Amino acid sequence: MIDHDNKVELINKREVTKSNNRSLIINAGIKVFMEKGVSEATVRDIIRFTGLASGTFYNYFSSKEEVLVAIVDDFALGIGQILRINKDKPKDFEEYLLIRITIFLNYVISRPELYLIMTNNQNIINNFSIITPQVILEIDFLKEEVKKGTEKGIFPEIDFELFALVLQPVVDALAQDMMLQKRPNVKECTNRCVNFLLNGLVENK
DSSP: OOOHHHHHHHHHHHHHHHHHHHHHHHHHHHHHHHHHOTTTOOHHHHHHHHTOOHHHHHTTOSSHHHHHHHHHHHHHHHHHHHHHHOOOOOSSHHHHHHHHHHHHHHHHHHSTHHHHHHHTTTTTSGGGOOOOHHHHHHHHHHHHHHHHHHHTTSSOOOOHHHHHHHHHHHHHHHHHHHHTSSSOOHHHHHHHHHHHHHHTTOOOO
16 A cells, blocks of 8 residues: 555656656757758657657647647746846836846847747748747736836836737847847847837837
8 A cells, every 4th residue: 555655756756757758858849840840840750859659759749739839838938937037127118128128038049949940940930929828928927017017107108918919029030030140149139129119110310
């Protein structure tokens, strides 16, 4: 008979195994998508990189597309965690954008895999705009931040619903451009992005 402590230990081991297997599959997916491209990659290619049995793969994902969604979700979760612990208090909307976009682009620099996959698969993924559950949560968090800033009078009266929808493709496109540079410049990319969001196509003189 298994006592309570041993039962808890077995459950914990199973959870660790599940987490490790999922990470193995996702990391293998990153390597395969970067090497072969999303359209040419197969589930078999991903399984081969993991060293796991094919049945184990299908315990977590049913297709390579689900692996791609998980990669995007993990990226969104990672940047979301950093944004939430940031304690900077912007004095106005421009400073808010500068802080948030700088954090995002620095994360892209530290975790370039997703954007490198997207850059090489533009015919498969339109402008990086994959809407996953975690991405939706992060967009909702952004909308709530902007809404609160507007209510406090720190930010101007804007359509925060529209702003949240517009921000992602704009930042994604500039992040893609940044990653194609030999020496990615976060500050320059951030300034370009903020200027576009605040001033549209009219450049500052």
